[in-house]
Amino acid sequence: MGEKTGKTEAERSSVGAQRESGKQQTTENPVLDVIRHRRSIRRFSDRQIEEEILQEILDAGLYAPCAGGRQGVIFAVSQDREVNERLGKIKRANSSPRMASGGNYVSKEQPSIADDPKLTNAFYDAPTVITMFAPKNFLFAVGDCAVAAENMMLAADSLGIGSCYIGQGWTAFADPYGQDILKKWGIRGDYHALMQLLLGYPREGDRHPASKPRREGRVLRF
Numbered sequence: 193m194g195e196k197t198g199k200t201e202a203e204r205s206s207v208g209a210q211r212e213s214g215k216q217q218t219t220e221n222p223v224l225d226v227i228r229h230r231r232s233i234r235r236f237s238d239r240q241i242e243e244e245i246l247q248e249i250l251d252a253g254l255y256a257p258c259a260g261g262r263q264g265v266i267f268a269v270s271q272d273r274e275v276n277e278r279l280g281k282i283k284r285a286n287s288s289p290r291m292a293s294g295g296n297y298v299s300k301e302q303p304s305i306a307d308d309p310k311l312t313n314a315f316y317d318a319p320t321v322i323t324m325f326a327p328k329n330f331l332f333a334v335g336d337c338a339v340a341a342e343n344m345m346l347a348a349d350s351l352g353i354g355s356c357y358i359g360q361g362w363t364a365f366a367d368p369y370g371q372d373i374l375k376k377w378g379i380r381g382d383y384h385a386l387m388q389l390l391l392g393y394p395r396e397g398d399r400h401p402a403s404k405p406r407r408e409g410r411v412l413r414f
């Protein structure tokens with residue numbers, strides 16, 4: 193762990209690309225392999241994820257770093273397909289993403305709502321949706337949720353589960369149905385939804401998506 197490989201940016205990209213194409217195991221470090229292999233999955237199989245797998249993924253989120261060691265993030269797991277679909281549709285109705293045009297797409301293989309206007313569910317029919325809530329007015333709320341989400345996405349990938357990070361979590365609850373769900377789930381009024389994490393098996397027959405090439409010049413060395 194933490195060993196410097198001395199690889200250039202271009203070499204690292206090509207290592208990632210090799211693993212994605214399944215040609216070879218590129219490192220002897222499974223953590224680095226998973227980091228390079230994880231991609232956002234938006235096309236899911238109907239199959240629900242097993243409870244033991246869900247527990248492992250949640251554990252990864254619970255062990256994430258958190259500001260001040262406060263452990264303030266609440267993970268609300270919904271495996272109710274009707275609820276997930278309705279919230280995903282509310283979210284879609286409340287989203288106005290900048291639609292992709294020309295070569296400017298989010299993902300060709302796993303289209304997002306910015307790529308395909310026909311997608312009416314911003315949760316893409318994922319069988320498991322985790323909404324992360326944090327205290328309102330807590331300066332580090334987004335950071336806490338994001339690091340927990342990344343831990344869970346990496347855990348998911350390592351277990352063969354697809355995931356997708358969904359921002360602006362509050363928009364899924366921005367109508368009376370969403371507000372009723374918050375009450376039903378017992379979410380306190382001083383907490384708000386920051387983001388969702390979608391989980392599910394990737395759709396059968398889909399190739400694991402390739403990453404876009406990494407933009408050069410983003411690392412400054414002094």
Ligand SMILES: Cc1cc2nc3c(=O)[nH]c(=O)nc-3n(C[C@H](O)[C@H](O)[C@H](O)COP(=O)(O)O)c2cc1C
Pocket residue numbers: 230231232233234298299304305356357358359403
């Ligand atoms: C802060 C944040 C918000 C995101 N919100 C959404 C979203 O609302 N819908 C979506 O389909 N993907 C969302 N994504 C996923 C990104 O589109 C995705 O990570 C990016 O296109 C890179 O692709 P990759 O994850 O496959 O590497 C979000 C990612 C981040 C980090």
